[in-house]
Amino acid sequence: MPPAHPFDDDKLREECGIFGVVGVTDAANFVTLGLHALQHRGQEAGGIVSYHPDHGFNSARRFGYVRDNFTSQKLMETLPGELGIGHVRYSTAGSKGQTQIRDVQPFFGEFSMGGAAIAHNGNITNADALRRELIERGSIFQSSSDSECIIHLMARSLQRNIPQRMEDALRRVEGAFSVVAMTRTKLIGVRDPLGVRPLVLGKLGDGWALSSETCALDIVGAEYVREIEPGEMVVITAEHGVDSIRPFRPKKSRFCIFEHVYFSRPDSIIGDRSVYETRRQIGVELAREMPVEADLVCPVPDSGTPAAIGYAFESGIPYGMGIIRNQYMGRTFIEPTEQIRNMGVRLKLNVNRALIKGKRVVLVDDSVVRGTTSRKIKEMILDAGAAEVHFRIASPPTAWPCFYGVDTPQREKLLAATMSEEEMRSHLGVDSLKFISLDGLYRAVGEASGRDAKSPQYCDACFSGEYPVEPSDMLEKGFQMKAAE
Template sequence: MDQEFWEDKFHDECGIFGIYNKNNFNPAEMTYFGLYALQHRGQESAGIAVNDNGTIIYHKEMGMVSEIFDDVVIGHLQGKVAIGHVRYSTAGESLKENAQPLVIKYTKGHMAVAHNGNLVNADQIKEELEAKGCIFQTTTDSEVIAALLSRERIKHHSIEDSLVEVMKQIKGAYSLLVMTPHKLIAARDPLGMRPLCIGKKEDSYIFASETAALDTVGAEFIRDVNPGEIVIVNEDNLRSIQTEVPEESRMCIFEYIYFARPDSVIDGASVYEARLEAGKILAREYPVEADLVMGVPDSGLVAALGYARESGIPYGDGLMKNRYIGRTFIQPSQGMREQSVRLKLNPFRSQVEGKRIILIDDSIVRGTTSKRIVKMLKDAGAREVHMRISSPPVKYPCYFGIDTPHRQHLIACHNTVEEIAETIGADTLQFLSIEGLKKTPIGARCGFCTACFDGNYPIEVSKEEKYES
């Protein structure tokens, strides 16, 4: 896939899945299918670790879930408990040694850790631990968490008591799975910024980043892990420890806009319904006369349907997505750059020719892809292209587990809406308001982080990072 096209979207950094098996299921196989359902959350590496009678064995590699695991590998991963991880990394960190789950051996035995999110004080903690003699093998926050856990475990009676102390020290966004020889433990940061839910299949308990993964393995959704909650499963039961939390949680609003699968439910709100509502509110906020409403596949399609229903303008397919482009597509030459988006998307001339088009997308990051899509539609005969975005302008980078460009590369940071419209070639351009966006996850039992839109970070970020990134 064209690198510039790939970089013109935000990328979540991970998805996690775990099962404590009390039935006759193959936990590695079930984890494989769970990770397959979470593949959209990370496509660079994947791994599965299992507890085999007190010994943790694992397999992880760079690549997609289907590329890494086969019947032979899954057959080798025999055990009672399993955790898995899919990862998307930031630039410079796409290395095999950073693939998860992270498996370590320490004074109390073996432990495996899988983590989704990002710690804002990881570098500080790492420096302090290195000064005390700790040696790190990776550049991940997960190893920082594991190192803290192993040190605290020496002081405390149980791994969960150790985790309570670790959660007092780390700052940032995280959903976490920890597997020991006798327990499977899940934890969510005090602000609940990254999603994590609990499911059950017969007597076996399952944790996953999204409910869609529970559906895939035939598990019943029980509830979300609460912000600041530690959930422990062992042979006897499931129990939890609730740590101190702020008055309001701050779920990442981009889970509803783009990251999560539309068939998932997060903190009480349907992702599909949130995107549909975003389109409806967008139509009320910024109506325009047109002949056809269409979405940019795939994340803009549901919002486009909502816009069409609210506006009464017909909804139609205007762009064909090529679903067979591999992750490692390399552009043949610089001269082919303008054609690269056509390898991903191609317009239906019969649908757009001579028409006034309303084009819906979930966000604009750099603007390069939007510019090419607008040009393609006009080249295909569209009379007008009015672009509507189902989120506010992205002006600030994220530090909590989403890979975003440096601030100077965010087109909305230094340009007005009118200037962006001119840059991408749209006849008009409008963004959903922050007030409208907050209304979209109907029934949500959480507050939201909107820092990438307004710069109001729920956790303190240094001025150097905030204004120079």
């Protein structure tokens, strides 16, 4: 299992990526490729379930990277069939360090009308209450995952077929969910009524694919068809294609705006917009809102790169790769001594001294979470001889935890939750620190008039503290929501 690294530990992390195909020979091979493209959404573990009429359902779950686990011919031969789904994951904040193989999705259930497997991206905000209720009624849970609640709710449904049982189950669920599931003949995809987490549909020869992002459709050669709409369920068969169902009461979409900022790969498409171009436009807006006199604009690699390009273009300040990322910092790197471990960020990043020395440097990053990495990078830049260091952040201050499928620290560990912008600047020890405004971020993602305060177009709870779905389990545990203004 990949160890935590001090560079990556200071980033918000999407917890899951999901992928499924139907109607293609050796479906599990396509699922493997799709999961490899979605590895950025979850690097702790992965799993695949396939179905073959002669061999039934088969599954494989492994800790670590897709490339290290699902590339052996011997393993892939155990996953035959033309129908398969897969999942890559991080652990949730509450279970970090305690994940067991039984927590790795997809989950499988055997029902009276046949088996079904399910993989879930998101977070069920009433999972604790559902779990208590189900256990009191006799359900026996095999994992610590909130996603397993869906299987148990399906088992207790009185509906006649599996898609209907899934509808029944998901109506009981609160929070954010994008789901891919499979029966013996059907591939199923569902998004929650708010559409918080992504899910897209692709055409793959005579078959079909569902994916968290379009970049995974690209890797398998599938044609992007459209997004699964908020509150939509699609039931897909090789013979009859796509059947669309609307099991939920319609609601206004609240897609996660941080998908635009950081989670999605820059070569993906969201809402018919290039993620790369959106991030570049964030940099343009940031330069308009927060200009500074400087000699060089540098990205904090790799997530800050498109915004830094946009900032340099708009400001007229030259762009340069002042920080170089070591692309070969793999999970097998040995840290044998305390001295080596204390090098921290330097193992993954190195400063381009010849470019930095004597310059007033603008560092562009996607976010500031705990601030630990930002401080280390600032020290590296100053050690290399920079005259000034100015941070420009391509998102508003992250002051609130996410409860919809993102691994976020407790609120008191978020720098912006306990400090003003000036206090953060002093804490990081930089000459200036500025964040894009929430309105500026909305303009960058295509909302020309900015954020509608009365009815926000996206879920931006991590910035605003305004949660579109009440996090009922966390409120039971004492979480204090933002007071109504």
